[in-house]
Amino acid sequence: MAVTLKDVAARAGVSRSAVSRTFTAGASVSDATRRRVEEAARALGYAPSALASALTTGRTQLIGLVSNNFHNPIFLEVFDLFTRGLQERGLRPLLVNLSDETDPEASVRMLRQYSVDGVIVASSTLPPSFAKAFRDAGLPVVHSFGRASDQPPVDVVGIDNVECGRIAARAFLARGMTRVAFLGGPVEATSTQDRGSGFVTELAGAPGVAVTTSYAAAYSFDAGRAEMQRLLSHGPPAQGYFCGDDVLAIGALSAVREARLDVPGDVSLIALNDMEMARWEGIGLATIRQPLDAMIERSIETMVATIEDPARVPRAVTFPCELVERGTLKPLG
Numbered sequence: 001m002a003v004t005l006k007d008v009a010a011r012a013g014v015s016r017s018a019v020s021r022t023f024t025a026g027a028s029v030s031d032a033t034r035r036r037v038e039e040a041a042r043a044l045g046y047a048p049s050a051l052a053s054a055l056t057t058g059r060t061q062l063i064g065l066v067s068n069n070f071h072n073p074i075f076l077e078v079f080d081l082f083t084r085g086l087q088e089r090g091l092r093p094l095l096v097n098l099s100d101e102t103d104p105e106a107s108v109r110m111l112r113q114y115s116v117d118g119v120i121v122a123s124s125t126l127p128p129s130f131a132k133a134f135r136d137a138g139l140p141v142v143h144s145f146g147r148a149s150d151q152p153p154v155d156v157v158g159i160d161n162v163e164c165g166r167i168a169a170r171a172f173l174a175r176g177m178t179r180v181a182f183l184g185g186p187v188e189a190t191s192t193q194d195r196g197s198g199f200v201t202e203l204a205g206a207p208g209v210a211v212t213t214s215y216a217a218a219y220s221f222d223a224g225r226a227e228m229q230r231l232l233s234h235g236p237p238a239q240g241y242f243c244g245d246d247v248l249a250i251g252a253l254s255a256v257r258e259a260r261l262d263v264p265g266d267v268s269l270i271a272l273n274d275m276e277m278a279r280w281e282g283i284g285l286a287t288i289r290q291p292l293d294a295m296i297e298r299s300i301e302t303m304v305a306t307i308e309d310p311a312r313v314p315r316a317v318t319f320p321c322e323l324v325e326r327g328t329l330k331p332l333g
Contacts, residue, residue: 003046012040063091063303064111064119064139068098068126071220072247074275078122081296089304091117098126104133112137118307120144120299124161124191125219128153135314140306144299147190148316155306156316157299159290161191164321165198167288168242168270171323173206175268175330181212181238183227183252185219185245195244195272212238216248224251232259237267240330246273246287253283253328264330274324284327291319 009016014033021027022037029037040046065082067075083093094114098107111119111134118140121131131143132153146156165182172180182199184192196213203211214231216223224243231237232255243249249271256267263269271278274289298317306312325331 003044005046007044008037008040008046011044012036060115060117061091062094062114062116064096064114064116065093065122066096066098066107066111066119067122069123069219070097070099071218072245073277074246074273075122077275077292078296081292082120082122082300085296085300089300091304098123104130108133108137108139111139118142118303120303121146122299124158125186125189127190128156140303140310142299142303142306144295145191147194148318150316152314152316155302155314157295157302158316158318159295159321160318161194162198162201164272164288164290165195165200165242166202167321167323168272169199169202171270171329172240172242172268173203173209174332175240177239177268178208179210179236179238180240181214181231181242183224183231183241183243183248184213184215185223185248186217187215189219192244195242199242216251219245219248221247221251221254224248225255226251228252228255229258232256232261237261239266240268240270243269243271246271246275246278246285249285249287249328250277250283253285263328268330269328270323271328272321278324278326286326286329287324288321289324290321295319 005016005019009019014037018029018033019037021029022034063086069075086093094116119134120142122144124145128147131141131146134141135154142155142157144157146158148156148158182196184196186192192215200211200213203209214227216227241252243252249269253263253269256263261267269286271285271287274287277283278285278287
């Protein structure tokens, strides 16, 4: 039979309310009583009921962790970091798949049914209005990998995607390339728009440099491969392609090699993310690294702060990125 709160109280020689207070965050209980209760709980193998705690405190400790691109391997790393980080703080992640979801109201209704304490939107492709819908419904929300602004409607933790485009452009210019291209993800994604904008703007003043842009249907291997195959079928390749995502670039790399072009001799590729796969033997992807660990840590800290103080003013936090040179980028000199 399961060990109950009553059993712990009897072994510790205290009241049941004292046991309940011991396992309720912020409740008043003496150090001596806490020690006796915790020792009794360990001896009996007792674990407090999360449901009972929720009924007492009004908090479920559930955090909705929502995303819309489960086909991209980078999110295995993202979800690993988020779930471990939340669990270390006594919070419980509720993973929600929003693939192909266009109506935020349906997601709001679902998460309210679960009585989540807050929501983390982990996506660079969902628009700011999606995260705002949760805030409008009275749910604390953080938009990770979202688009920063001076006065964001919700807390945003992300990177400067415009600057990432500039970093890629400068890398190609430093290698004397005169035919370069941006191969982005979905054109409607703010991350795609900003990365492409920074890339094109940085090259605008470079004499004798031809720049083209194209877009894949999704941030996926198949979409990157298909778009590169289309580009190669229409004429000579660019010397350098800035692909807006690692998995997109790996798909493009597959198409380039299939066309018997040398990488990086004929074609250089720069991606963005620096997921684990980018470092694998046989891929060696040059990429712009975003600091996932620090970004996710800040997202969780912000989530906790927003739950504690729902009236706090939202702000945007932007993390710097850096180019990681590997085998798909022509060396300098």
